[in-house]
Amino acid sequence: MQSSAVNSSNDKETARSITFAEAVREALSQEMREDQDVFILGEDIGVYGGAFGVTRGMIEEFGPERIRNTPISEAAITGAAIGSALTGMKPVVELQFSDFITIAMDQLANQAAKLRYMYGGKGNVPMVLRTPSGSGTGAAAQHSQSLEAWVAHIPGLKVVQPSTASDAKGLLKAAIADPNPVIFYEHKLLYKTEGHVPEEAYTIPLGQADIKREGTDVTIVATAVMVHKALEAAEKLAEEGINVEVIDPRTLVPLDEQTIVDSVKKTGKVIVVHEAVKRGGYGGEIASMIAESEAFDYLDAPVRRLGALPVPVPYNPTLEKATVPQVDDIMQAARDSVHRR
Amino acid sequence: MTQADWIWKEPKEKLVDWLEQMWTVRWFDEKVDEFFAKGMIHGTTHLCVGQEASAVGVCAMLEGKDKITSTHRGHGHCIAKGADPDRMMAELFGRETGYCKGKGGSMHIADVEKGNLGANGIVGGGIPLAVGAALTSKMRQEGYITVCFFGDGAANEGSFHEAVNLAAIWDLPVIFVCENNQYGMSGPVKDMVKIENIADRASGYGIPGHVVDGNSLPEVMTVMKEAVEYTRNGHGPVLIEAKTYRWKGHSKSDAKKYRTREEEKEWKDKDPIRFFQDALIERGIITQEEAETVKKETKAQIERSVEFAEQSPEPSEDTLLEDVYA
Numbered sequence: 001m002q003s004s005a006v007n008s009s010n011d012k013e014t015a016r017s018i019t020f021a022e023a024v025r026e027a028l029s030q031e032m033r034e035d036q037d038v039f040i041l042g043e044d045i046g047v048y049g050g051a052f053g054v055t056r057g058m059i060e061e062f063g064p065e066r067i068r069n070t071p072i073s074e075a076a077i078t079g080a081a082i083g084s085a086l087t088g089m090k091p092v093v094e095l096q097f098s099d100f101i102t103i104a105m106d107q108l109a110n111q112a113a114k115l116r117y118m119y120g121g122k123g124n125v126p127m128v129l130r131t132p133s134g135s136g137t138g139a140a141a142q143h144s145q146s147l148e149a150w151v152a153h154i155p156g157l158k159v160v161q162p163s164t165a166s167d168a169k170g171l172l173k174a175a176i177a178d179p180n181p182v183i184f185y186e187h188k189l190l191y192k193t194e195g196h197v198p199e200e201a202y203t204i205p206l207g208q209a210d211i212k213r214e215g216t217d218v219t220i221v222a223t224a225v226m227v228h229k230a231l232e233a234a235e236k237l238a239e240e241g242i243n244v245e246v247i248d249p250r251t252l253v254p255l256d257e258q259t260i261v262d263s264v265k266k267t268g269k270v271i272v273v274h275e276a277v278k279r280g281g282y283g284g285e286i287a288s289m290i291a292e293s294e295a296f297d298y299l300d301a302p303v304r305r306l307g308a309l310p311v312p313v314p315y316n317p318t319l320e321k322a323t324v325p326q327v328d329d330i331m332q333a334a335r336d337s338v339h340r341r
Numbered sequence: 342m343t344q345a346d347w348i349w350k351e352p353k354e355k356l357v358d359w360l361e362q363m364w365t366v367r368w369f370d371e372k373v374d375e376f377f378a379k380g381m382i383h384g385t386t387h388l389c390v391g392q393e394a395s396a397v398g399v400c401a402m403l404e405g406k407d408k409i410t411s412t413h414r415g416h417g418h419c420i421a422k423g424a425d426p427d428r429m430m431a432e433l434f435g436r437e438t439g440y441c442k443g444k445g446g447s448m449h450i451a452d453v454e455k456g457n458l459g460a461n462g463i464v465g466g467g468i469p470l471a472v473g474a475a476l477t478s479k480m481r482q483e484g485y486i487t488v489c490f491f492g493d494g495a496a497n498e499g500s501f502h503e504a505v506n507l508a509a510i511w512d513l514p515v516i517f518v519c520e521n522n523q524y525g526m527s528g529p530v531k532d533m534v535k536i537e538n539i540a541d542r543a544s545g546y547g548i549p550g551h552v553v554d555g556n557s558l559p560e561v562m563t564v565m566k567e568a569v570e571y572t573r574n575g576h577g578p579v580l581i582e583a584k585t586y587r588w589k590g591h592s593k594s595d596a597k598k599y600r601t602r603e604e605e606k607e608w609k610d611k612d613p614i615r616f617f618q619d620a621l622i623e624r625g626i627i628t629q630e631e632a633e634t635v636k637k638e639t640k641a642q643i644e645r646s647v648e649f650a651e652q653s654p655e656p657s658e659d660t661l662l663e664d665v666y667a
Contacts, residue, residue: 039480075499076500077502078507079468080470082473083458083475084474087458110462120445122451122453180667300618
């Protein structure tokens with residue numbers, strides 16, 4: 001990743017590489033410098049810097065009033081954020097692990113998502129709930145889930161799942177600026193991944209998918225950490241002569257349907273892959289959307305879905321890995337689609 | 342002389358206004374009860390007949406900039422915080438002119454302009470929201486306080502515990518008002534809470550707690566006045582428990598098998614409106630005739646609200662998907 005001495009003198013912005021966690025922190029810090037109404041509340045986000053170090057150093061810059069260290073009270077943290085958003089602030093909640101959304105769920109599902117509609121359009125809830133999700137860290141069943149389909153099911157919430165550092169920064173800025181409640185998933189395995197991230201503030205609109213790799217033979221729609229697995233699979237499949245297109249929706253709600261449909265029309269084959277449990281997962285929604293769209297007539301193979309097995313995430317690393325789709329699984333699914341097996 | 346006697350020295354127009362508000366709440370809910378019985382309104386509703394003094398007494402001590410969060414039994418809070426009964430009735434009729442354009446109904450009336458951040462269909466759901474509104478006031482130094490109404494049932498929700506603790510550690514300007522009307526849906530508070538007073542829980546959060554006769558407007562106002570002063574001066578939250586009674590069932594389909602008619606009568610003998618009205622007459626502040634006029638005029642006002650609601654248009658189906666997102 002180290003850039004050479006030669007190109008370090010030109011185009012500093014694109015040459016700079018930071019981690020996903022740093023990109024999230026940079027987006028938060030830039031927004032907080034820009035707008036006094038933006039503040040963060042969550043467990044252990046003060047001097048500790050958050051469970052994954054995302055807010056490290058922020059209390060020193062912004063102070064304890066705006067980096068609000070909270071008790072372990074997910075319902076109250078989330079509800080207080082909603083109440084403050086309803087009255088003019090722009091809170092960002094850090095929920096320590098996305099599994100804990102269960103404890104905050106009434107506030108999200110019954111309050112944040114519905115207040116504006118129930119009140120006949122009076123009041124906005126411009127809040128963001130950031131939360132680390134996913135398996136791969138050996139944290140076992142209660143700290144490894146991907147429950148994004150739960151929130152994506154609820155009208156009134158928006159759902160974001162970035163896969164790269166630069167996307168995380170631009171999408172988080174958009175999420176904070178959005179007048180609606182946004183659930184912002186940060187996959188734990190992505191925090192240390194690096195990428196080129198412009199230093200200046202920029203926005204990536206919610207509802208705009210990104211084609212992470214262009215291809216002609218098969219479309220893989222992948223989210224979060226699965227984007228990287230799909231890209232790895234695509235590299236290997238290229239050696240077999242299979243030309244893969246990888247699409248990252250980036251936001252589940254709103255979903256950029258057109259980019260996916262256009263890709264499927266081009267390739268005629270599609271695999272949807274996410275880390276969440278396949279049964280009832282959001283991949284089913286994407287697959288159905290494709291089947292109901294004009295892309296149906298272009299399909300040369302059944303729409304395939306890959307997702308986790310219907311099992312709590314186990315502790316043992318081998319078992320944990322076996323729970324969620326791996327590069328080989330994606331490659332096999334692509335081959336099956338291309339060769340119509 | 343009792344502590345609450347200051348109230349009788351208030352200007353006559355204020356005292357009459359409070360009486361009017363209580364009657365308005367009473368007639369509004371009596372009318373809604375009648376319409377449900379006749380099948381003229383659909384859905385469900387929760388009436389606060391018998392609890393008028395806590396809604397009116399609490400809100401009377403607030404300023405216009407102050408905010409409230411309300412509950413499923415919220416018509417009284419709404420009226421006391423200045424809502425227009427016409428638009429409330431229209432909402433119950435599901436009409437376009439209603440506070441929520443007909444999309445919220447009885448359980449979700451909000452009047453954001455008047456500082457009513459909304460009723461709530463989830464027991465205890467509004468408590469953290471009130472804390473959030475108080476947080477805004479503190480962070481932006483806006484100087485308003487937030488009153489969080491909730492019931493005895495909500496005091497057993499986790500959100501109550503979490504939210505009161507959060508407000509306490511951050512010294513937020515919020516007053517938690519528990520309207521203890523003796524029952525959840527059917528669960529008697531004496532079976533559901535081990536301690537004598539819900540207000541005693543305040544000490545567990547390190548904040549002041551007060552028990553008050555919720556059927557006495559002067560008593561409610563006196564406790565509130567002190568709490569408002571304490572909270573507005575930056576000392577943090579207060580928990581007030583107003584002991585009262587709901588005369589009607591929990592919701593429209595309640596046979597009230599869990600309590601006796603004798604008990605209901607005992608509480609009806611402690612009618613908060615009659616108590617206040619009689620005191621005004623006894624003290625020569627208003628005449629019997631003036632009291633009758635207030636009673637009649639407020640009743641006529643609700644009849645006009647019904648007319649307004651009935652004549653209002655149904656919402657267009659085109660509005661169905663509006664306001665899901667801002």
